[in-house]
Amino acid sequence: MRINKLTCIICLIVLFCGLKTATARQSIIQDNPFLINNGKCPNANELINNPTSEGIKEALERIIPNAYNWDKKYNEWKVIQITPLPTTYPESYYGMGKHYCGEQVAKNSWFVEILFPKFLPAYDASHGQIFVARDKEKGWFAWFRFH
Secondary structure, three states, X not given: OHXXXXXXXHHHHHHHHHHHHHHHHHHHHHOOOOEOOOOOOOOHHHEOOOOOOOOHHHHHHHHHHHHOOOOHXXXXXXXXXXXXXXXXXXXXXXXXXXXXXXXXXXXXEEEEEEEOHHHOOOHHHHEEEEEEEEEOOOEEEEEEEOO
């Protein structure tokens, strides 16, 4: 009888911890200022799998001003890197994408690093990073902004 009570208590603790973890992850996703696609992760089923970079440079002409629209200093910019998110160096960017929106979204996304020269010499302020993906119907869009 004592073993059953102990087992029941352990199960309740494990269940409670699992619920707290799931709730914390959902809270991270919902309250994350990095998610710039209406505060939501993209729907992995609506993304083009393994998209090529076709059309991405043209789309960035629209995406970047929308992603960085709170200061006039952001109106001058230069793209310095465009690469598939899974092959980005450092690898931590891919890890961030997986952490926030899952592996399926991250592996079908691209990493874009942007230089904002009006903020130089401050490195962090002058470099922006966004993750973009290609929706099957709507085309390219940004879903994550790190700086």
